[in-house]
Each structure stands twice: as structure tokens, then as C-alpha cells.
Amino acid sequence: xxxxxxxxxxxxxxxxxxxxxxxxxxxxxxxxxxxxxxxxxxxxxxxxxxxxxxxxxxxxxxxxxxxxxxxxxxxxxxxxxxxxxxxxxxxxxxxxxxxxxxxxxxxxxxxxxxxxxxxxxxxxxxxxxxxxxxxxxxxxxxxxxxxxxxxxxxxxxxxxxxxxxxxxxxxxxxxxxxxxxxxxxxxxxxxxxxxxxxxxxxxxxxxxxxxxxxxxxxxxxx
Numbered sequence: 001x002x003x004x005x006x007x008x009x010x011x012x013x014x015x016x017x018x019x020x021x022x023x024x025x026x027x028x029x030x031x032x033x034x035x036x037x038x039x040x041x042x043x044x045x046x047x048x049x050x051x052x053x054x055x056x057x058x059x060x061x062x063x064x065x066x067x068x069x070x071x072x073x074x075x076x077x078x079x080x081x082x083x084x085x086x087x088x089x090x091x092x093x094x095x096x097x098x099x100x101x102x103x104x105x106x107x108x109x110x111x112x113x114x115x116x117x118x119x120x121x122x123x124x125x126x127x128x129x130x131x132x133x134x135x136x137x138x139x140x141x142x143x144x145x146x147x148x149x150x151x152x153x154x155x156x157x158x159x160x161x162x163x164x165x166x167x168x169x170x171x172x173x174x175x176x177x178x179x180x181x182x183x184x185x186x187x188x189x190x191x192x193x194x195x196x197x198x199x200x201x202x203x204x205x206x207x208x209x210x211x212x213x214x215x216x217x218x219x220x221x222x
Contacts, residue, residue, distance in 0.1 A: 001098065001099070001100040001101045001168065001169040001170070001171075002098070002099050002166060002167065002169055003031050003096055003097075003099075003114055003164075003165055003166065003167045003169055004055060004073050004089060004098060004099040004165065004166075004219050005030045005073075005089035005090060005096075005097035005113075005165050005193075006030065006031050006033050006035055006050075006095070006096065006097075006151070006163060006164060006165045007028035007029060007030055007031065007051060007053075007089060007090030007094060007095055007096070007097065008026065008031045008035070008052050008054075008095070009024075009025035009026060009027055009028040009029070009048075009053055009054055009055075009090075009093065010027075010054055011023045011024070011025050011054045011056050011134040012024060012025070012027055014131075014134070014139075016130065016131060016135075017056075018130075019056055019057050021056070021208040022186075023056040024056050024057065024131055024135070025048075025054035025055055025056050025093075026093040026131055026132065026135045027090075027093070028053070028090035028093055028094065028095065030088075030089055030090060030165065031052070031165075032164070032165070033162075033163060033164030033165055034162040034163065034164045035048050035050050035051055035052060035114065035162065035164070036050075036051040036160070036161075036162050037050050037051070037062050037067075037068065037118050037120075037160060037161060037162070037163060038157055038160035039067060039082065039128055039156070039157040039160070040062060040063060040064065040067055042062065042063055042064060042142060043058070043062065043064070043065065043066065044058055044059065044063065044065025045053050045058065045063075045190075046058075046062055046063045046064060046067075047061075047062040047063075048062055048067065048068075048095070048100065049067030049068045049095075049156075049211060050068065050095050051137050053095060055164060057131070059141035060129065062147050063204045064156055064157070065123050065124075065154065065156050065207060066123070066154040066156075066196045066206070067120075067154075067155065067156050067157050068095050068096060068120055068154070068156075068157070069093065069094045069095050069096070069126060069153070069154055069155075069157045070094055070095065070096040070097075070098055070101075070103050070107040070152055070153050070154075070155060071092050071094035071096070071097055071098070071103060071104070071152035072097075072098050072099075072101055072103040072104070072150075072152070073097050073098060073099045074091070074099075074178070075104070075150050075152070076091060076092070076097070076212055078150075083138065083159075087180070088209060091136070092132070092136070092152065093132065094152060094181065095133065096114075098169060099222060100169075101169055101179070102184045103150075103152050103153050103181065103182050104125065104149070104151060104152065104153065104180070104181045105181070105182060105195050106122045106153055106180060107122065107174055107175050107177065107178070107179060107180055107181075107201075108122055108123065108124070108175070108177075108179045108184055108198075108201035108204050108205050109121060109122060109173075109175040109177075109201055109202070109204030109205075110122045110173065110174050110175065110181070111158060111170060111171065111172050111173040112155070112169050112171055112172070113169070113170045114161075114163050114167050114168070114169050114173045114219065115161060115162065115163045115164070115167035115168070117159065117160070117161025117162060118157070118159060118160065118161035118162070118163050119157075119158040119159035119161075119172065120154055120155035120156065120157060120158060121155055121157075121158050121204060122153050122154075122181060122204075123153075123154050123155060123156050123170065123204065123206040124153070124181065124184055124185075124187045124188075124205065124206035124209050125152065125153060125154070125181045125184055125185035125188075125207065125220070126151045126152050126153075126154060126184070126185075127150035127151070127185075127188070127189070128141065128142045128145040128146060128151070129142070132145070146189050146190065147183050147190075149186055149190075150182065150186060151181065151182070151185045152172060152181075153181045154206065175201070175204070175210075177200040178197075178200070179197060179198055179200050179201040179205070183197065183198075184201075184205070184209060186200055187209075187213070188209055188212060191199055192216060195212060195217065195219040195222075196216065196220070196222035198210070198213040199213050199214065199217060202209075215222070
């Protein structure tokens with residue numbers, strides 16, 4: 001398991017974002033590294049956990065619980081075959097393109113060590129949005145991406161550190177519950193009846209998903 005590509009985004013002006021400035025940092029490109037990764041601060045004020053990576057829409061992106069976004073190269077390869085065109089590392093706006101890691105099968109609260117110093121913790125899956133659809137340039141992309149159910153993972157920073165492409169990835173902690181990123185994604189998108197199952201992940205879960213699970217469970221006596 002390794003970090004195949006480390007990707008950073010620069011703010012660009014595009015016609016399809018609802019940001020007042022018309023800017024997005026979704027177009028991420030591979031960087032040589034090393035890049036420092038640390039907790040960026042609370043959502044709404046903190047951006048990306050990666051130095052040099054710009055987050056423009058801080059209403060929905062960035063912050064401590066979404067500091068880093070990872071996508072498996074294997075998932076990009078599957079989409080390449082379906083779409084019939086190449087998808088470069090970083091094509092989904094991910095910071096980390098991994099190889100040999102079942103990213104969407106990772107458990108909430110699972111911890112990865114990347115390189116010698118950095119430790120990250122899985123918090124939730126990525127919810128697709130209009131900006132993502134326009135960036136990829138595929139019709140019905142939000143629906144198709146949601147139906148596939150392999151959203152990649154957001155992670156928080158547990159121990160800061162420097163990383164570069166080629167660094168090994170090691171799973172150093174795997175919780176004993178069965179709440180994976182894929183299950184969490186389905187629960188908050190297409191199968192809300194699964195929401196009570198997310199409670200098994202506890203405080204490791206992204207706070208917004210945890211609040212949704214608690215609210216649903218209370219309302220439905222689960």
C-alpha cells in the first residue's frame with residue numbers, strides 16, 4: 001500500500017461554482033513534495049490540511065474533519081473503463097491518490113500512517129456536488145457517482161507530518177465495528193434506514209454525520 005500521487009489545487013475562476021468569487025480549488029495536480037500536512041482548524045475557517053492546497057468553498061469543504069481527501073487509483077481505473085477516457089491522478093479533486101488501499105472499504109476511525117510521521121483518521125465519505133460534476137464534465141455525474149457507492153474518504157490529522165509521492169501507507173489501527181466509508185455514504189445518501197448503524201463508530205465519525213444518525217435514531221426509536 002502506498003501513496004501513488006500527492007495532489008494540490010490552486011484557486012481558479014470557473015463559471016460553474018456558486019461561490020461569490022467564482023473560484024474553486026477542485027482542479028488538483030500532482031506535486032513532487034514533500035508537503036506538510038496538519039490540522040487546518042474548524043470547518044468554515046480552516047481550509048485544507050495540506051500546505052499549498054487551496055479550498056475556496058469553506059462552507060462545505062475543508063476543516064479538521066475533512067482535512068484530507070483520498071481516492072483509490074483502482075477506483076479511478078474503474079471509472080476510466082466506464083467513461084472511456086483517461087483520468088489523471090487528482091482528477092476527482094483528491095489530495096491523495098492511493099495504490100493498494102481499499103479506501104471506500106476503510107472503517108470510520110481507521111488510522112493510516114503515511115511516511116514516517118503523518119497519521120490520519122478516516123471520518124466519512126465524500127458527497128458529490130455540482131462543482132464536482134462540472135469539473136468531471138459528465139452528465140448525471142452526481143447520480144452516477146452516488147449509485148456507485150465508492151466515494152473515497154475524508155480524513156482528519158491525528159499526528160502532523162511531511163509526505164511525498166511514493167511513501168508507504170500502513171493501517172495502524174482498525175476499529176472493531178463494521179461501519180465502513182461505503183456504508184456511511186449510503187446511509188447519508190440513498191439508504192437512510194442505515195443511519196442508526198453509524199452510531200457504532202462513535203466520535204470518530206464526522207460530526208455532521210453523527211448528528212444526523214443520532215437525530216434519525218431518536219425519531220425512529222432505533
